[in-house]
Amino acid sequence: MAETTQLTPELTDEKARIGSPSSPEKIAIDGFTEEGENLSPTNTGAEQHGLKKHSHGDDPVVPEASRGERLKSYKLADFPPLTGREEDWRFTPIKRLRGLHTDALTGSGPEVTVSGASNILVETVERTDPRFGSAAIPEDRVAAAAWEAVTQATVVTIPDETEADCDVTISINGTDEAPAAQHLIISAGKFSKAVVVLDHHGKTTLAQNIEIVVGDGAQLTVVSVQEWDDDAVHASSQQAKIGRDARFKHVVVTLGGDLVRLTPSSFFTAPGSEVEMYGLYFADAGQHLEQRLLVDHAVPNCKSRVTYKGALQGQDAHTVWVGDVLIRKEAEGTDTYETNRNLLLTDGTRSDSVPNLEIETGLIEGAGHASATGRFDDEHLFYLMARGIDEKTARRLVVRGFLNEVIQQIKVPVLEERLTEAVERELAAGNY
Amino acid sequence: MSTLEIKDLHVSIETEQGAKPILKGVSLTINTGESHAIMGPNGSGKSTLASTIAGHPRYTVDSGSITLDGEDVLEMSVDERARAGLFLAMQYPVEVPGVTMTNFLRTAKTALDGQAPSLRHWTKDVKEAMSQLRIDADFAQRNVNEGFSGGEKKRVEILQLELFKPKFAILDETDSGLDVDALKVVSEGVNREHSKGNMGTLLITHYTRILRYIKPDFVHVFVDGRIAEEGGPELADRLEEEGYDRFLVAGTATAGA
Numbered sequence: 001m002a003e004t005t006q007l008t009p010e011l012t013d014e015k016a017r018i019g020s021p022s023s024p025e026k027i028a029i030d031g032f033t034e035e036g037e038n039l040s041p042t043n044t045g046a047e048q049h050g051l052k053k054h055s056h057g058d059d060p061v062v063p064e065a066s067r068g069e070r071l072k073s074y075k076l077a078d079f080p081p082l083t084g085r086e087e088d089w090r091f092t093p094i095k096r097l098r099g100l101h102t103d104a105l106t107g108s109g110p111e112v113t114v115s116g117a118s119n120i121l122v123e124t125v126e127r128t129d130p131r132f133g134s135a136a137i138p139e140d141r142v143a144a145a146a147w148e149a150v151t152q153a154t155v156v157t158i159p160d161e162t163e164a165d166c167d168v169t170i171s172i173n174g175t176d177e178a179p180a181a182q183h184l185i186i187s188a189g190k191f192s193k194a195v196v197v198l199d200h201h202g203k204t205t206l207a208q209n210i211e212i213v214v215g216d217g218a219q220l221t222v223v224s225v226q227e228w229d230d231d232a233v234h235a236s237s238q239q240a241k242i243g244r245d246a247r248f249k250h251v252v253v254t255l256g257g258d259l260v261r262l263t264p265s266s267f268f269t270a271p272g273s274e275v276e277m278y279g280l281y282f283a284d285a286g287q288h289l290e291q292r293l294l295v296d297h298a299v300p301n302c303k304s305r306v307t308y309k310g311a312l313q314g315q316d317a318h319t320v321w322v323g324d325v326l327i328r329k330e331a332e333g334t335d336t337y338e339t340n341r342n343l344l345l346t347d348g349t350r351s352d353s354v355p356n357l358e359i360e361t362g363l364i365e366g367a368g369h370a371s372a373t374g375r376f377d378d379e380h381l382f383y384l385m386a387r388g389i390d391e392k393t394a395r396r397l398v399v400r401g402f403l404n405e406v407i408q409q410i411k412v413p414v415l416e417e418r419l420t421e422a423v424e425r426e427l428a429a430g431n432y
Numbered sequence: 433m434s435t436l437e438i439k440d441l442h443v444s445i446e447t448e449q450g451a452k453p454i455l456k457g458v459s460l461t462i463n464t465g466e467s468h469a470i471m472g473p474n475g476s477g478k479s480t481l482a483s484t485i486a487g488h489p490r491y492t493v494d495s496g497s498i499t500l501d502g503e504d505v506l507e508m509s510v511d512e513r514a515r516a517g518l519f520l521a522m523q524y525p526v527e528v529p530g531v532t533m534t535n536f537l538r539t540a541k542t543a544l545d546g547q548a549p550s551l552r553h554w555t556k557d558v559k560e561a562m563s564q565l566r567i568d569a570d571f572a573q574r575n576v577n578e579g580f581s582g583g584e585k586k587r588v589e590i591l592q593l594e595l596f597k598p599k600f601a602i603l604d605e606t607d608s609g610l611d612v613d614a615l616k617v618v619s620e621g622v623n624r625e626h627s628k629g630n631m632g633t634l635l636i637t638h639y640t641r642i643l644r645y646i647k648p649d650f651v652h653v654f655v656d657g658r659i660a661e662e663g664g665p666e667l668a669d670r671l672e673e674e675g676y677d678r679f680l681v682a683g684t685a686t687a688g689a
């Protein structure tokens with residue numbers, strides 16, 4: 001069997017492309033009526049694929065005027081109790097949050113172990129430490145609840161002008177299901193360089209805040225792997241504050257867990273920076289995997305690329321991708337493109353994909369998005385098998401090829417290999 | 433020399449109204465080196481025959497047999513048939529998400545040969561075959577058939593024919609939807625492979641124009657799930673002049689040509 005390389009699928013459906021990232025001069029957009037679309041903040045235009053109608057689909061959704069105006073607060077009391085009709089919770093089966101949104105988060109939470117590089121600093125600090133809040137402000141009730149509940153945080157610091165001498169692994173190992181809160185701070189100093197892997201496994205009911213500081217000129221990659229046990233519940237806010245001329249790469253890989261809801265955000269605070277955000281998720285029967293990301297272009301001349309890909313198989317496998325990109329008035333010269341692609345491997349799956357691009361200035365380099373959901377069906381299988389390829393290899397070929405674009409972005413060979421194998425185990429577990 | 437033998441084949445499909453018979457007793461024998469044309473109006477069952485040979489699960493064989501050098505083809509899975517040497521160039525090739533042409537071609541070749549092709553030769557073969565069929569080099573990096581035009585899809589089918597070198601090639605309306613230039617390019621590809629003498633060809637077509645480029649040794653007229661008449665190449669000329677009307681007077685209300 002040829003097991004190899006070069007599986008980068010081309011994106012051919014560049015919908016809603018505005019400008020071109022390669023075009024040297026800025027383009028002005030009048031009135032943004034047509035191109036400068038605000039893709040329905042109430043998300044009536046959500047693309048919904050799959051056969052099963054979502055249970056919240058008919059409920060009224062509380063609209064929000066702009067993604068930029070969403071409530072931010074460190075205080076739980078500022079967020080009303082969840083009903084499931086909130087714009088940002090409408091896809092989440094909140095009954096399955098196992099109390100994260102209602103209960104006191106008093107569990108001890110998963111154990112955190114940091115290993116790898118020797119020239120970085122690892123500390124456990126009290127919540128009075130001034131670095132609490134250095135990059136993030138909760139944007140939803142569960143994140144605020146976690147913020148109030150934690151007493152300590154693990155802080156990983158890559159000192160200024162230091163290149164980590166090895167990849168950093170933060171192992172997060174859950175051993176019980178008591179609702180718990182957790183706080184991590186990753187701080188990449190000026191002109192530092194590092195790869196930090198968050199490796200989540202075990203059982204848990206966890207509300208998590210991860211603050212990421214990307215200093216001026218820093219190059220930081222954060223990979224968050226969710227390989228939880230089948231019954232884990234995990235809500236994670238991962239907010240990055242990005243300095244001047246910095247490079248930040250954020251990769252999420254979610255394979256295990258009953259309900260995993262990630263809200264990665266990138267906030268540009270100074271010009272000249274670039275962000276790449278990648279996501280890969282593979283949902284099996286009954287799993288709910290949700291990712292809602294935000295790229296906030298609040299300053300000029302920054303670039304962002306977002307690529308999320310998901311595969312789904314089995315009854316009631318459900319994935320959600322919401323990609324909010326804000327180009328604020330000040331953010332002239334912005335260049336952004338976001339893509340989400342989903343592959344439905346069986347019937348009974350459901351994938352919601354909602355790109356949301358808000359553009360407040362016409363003086364940008366380019367802004368666009370694409371969202372597509374395809375089905376791997378019997379005709380695809382027939383085509384490949386009619387060329388001599390056996391059924392198992394055919395399925396593996398399709399899924400590997402599809403997801404590899406994201407896996408190969410991780411650039412940590414051991415991890416890439418492990419995740420490729422994990423994806424194949426997921427496939428093998430499917431009952432075809 | 434190989435022989436593909438179809439004997440008294442009856443095939444039906446499941447519809448909402450129950451099983452619907454499509455093929456009503458088809459017999460046909462093709463030997464290596466021979467070129468057969470099956471011609472017939474739309475809906476007469478040509479694709480049903482082609483897909484049944486390839487093993488598409490939609491079709492149920494009610495009776496009759498298909499053998500390849502005496503081996504029971506109907507007992508084989510779809511991939512086993514391909515590995516036994518049967519190749520179907522499809523009328524409507526599907527787009528396969530997530531798989532690049534390069535990866536697909538190499539995986540298929542490996543499966544068909546039972547071992548990976550030598551990378552250096554293979555890359556060269558693919559490049560050469562692509563250029564002969566006037567397929568842009570950048571297609572290699574695109575996903576299988578994704579976003580290809582109708583004509584491009586057909587060329588890619590013939591590309592596979594040339595690279596996989598089957599014992600028997602069944603071409604289901606490879607000519608339809610092609611402009612004259614593309615028709616020539618595609619026909620040349622089929623002729624190149626056929627002329628090597630290791631392949632039998634079953635060319636299914638609705639129109640006669642491809643027969644100007646690919647000369648069949650035998651012509652079979654297909655009407656309402658049966659072979660209504662057989663002959664040599666002269667039968668194709670007659671069909672070009674007269675159309676299918678004379679076969680349809682019997683009153684099956686199938687759409688005429």
Ligand SMILES: Nc1ncnc2c1ncn2[C@@H]1O[C@H](COP(=O)(O)OP(=O)(O)O)[C@@H](O)[C@H]1O
Pocket residue numbers: 445446447454472473474475476477478479480481
């Ligand atoms: N999925 C289907 N459901 C119902 N009828 C079908 C289906 N597929 C094919 N048929 C019928 O089978 C007959 C033969 O079709 P086909 O083999 O595609 O003919 P041809 O290739 O000669 O045009 C036609 O009458 C067609 O309507």
Ligand SMILES: [Mg+2]
Pocket residue numbers: 478479480523604605
């Ligand atoms: Mg047909």
